[in-house]
Amino acid sequence: MKKLRISDLRDIGSGHILQDVMPGAYLSSGGLAFSARGERSHTHDGPDGRDYHVHGDSEAFVIMQGSGMMEINGNLIPVTTGDIVIVEPGEDHHLISSEDDPIVTVWCHAGPNHHKNQQ
Template sequence: MKKLRFSDLQDKKNGHILQDVLPGAYLSSGGLSFAKRGDRSHTNDGPEGRDYHVHGDCEAFLILQGTGTMEMNGEHIPVTTGDIVIIEPGEDHHLNSSEDDPIVTVWCHAGPNRHKNQQQEDAV
C-alpha cells in the first residue's frame, strides 16, 4: 500500500491524473462511493463469505470527504480528506468509514484500455 496526498500529484495535461502512482495508460473502471456511518467495504466478499478482498492489479482510493481507516491485511491505517491510497496487487483491503464523519471516495483501476463506454465501436 502507498499513501499520499492530492498535493503530491504532478500536474498532468495528458494521460490520467494518477499515472505516476497507478500503472496503466487509461483509467479503466471505478466509481464514486458514499459510505454509511461505520460501514466496512467488501465485507464477506471472499470465497465462502470470508472477509478477504484482493485484486490482480492496483486500485486507487481518493478520499474526497470524511475520515476512516484503510484496513490492510488486518492493520488499520487512518485516512482523511485529501489522501490517496494505492492498493497493490494481492493486498487484502477494506475501507472503514468513521461514525462521526462518513467517508466519500472515488475508487479506480487503470489498465491498457479505456473503459468499455469509451472504446470505439467496430465500423459497420
C-alpha cells in the same frame, strides 16, 4: 500500499491523474462511493463468505470527504479528506468509514485499455 496526498500529484496536463503512482495507461473502471457511518467495505466478499477482498491489479481510493481507516492485510491506516491510497495487487483491503464523519471516495482501476464506454 502507497499513501499520498492530492497535493503530492504532479500537474501532468495529459493522461490520467494517477499515472505516476499506479500502472496502467487508462483509467478503466471506477466509481463514487458514499459510505454509511461505521461501514466496512467488502465484508464477507471472499470465498465461503470470508472477509477477503483482493485484485490482480492496483486500485486507487481518493478520499473526497470524511475520514476513516483503510485496512490493508489486517493493518489499519488512518485516512482523511485529500488522501490517496493505492492498493497493490494481492493486498486484502477494506475501507472503514468514520462514525462521526462518514467517508466519500472515488475509486478506480487503471489498465492498458480505455473503459468499455470509451472504445
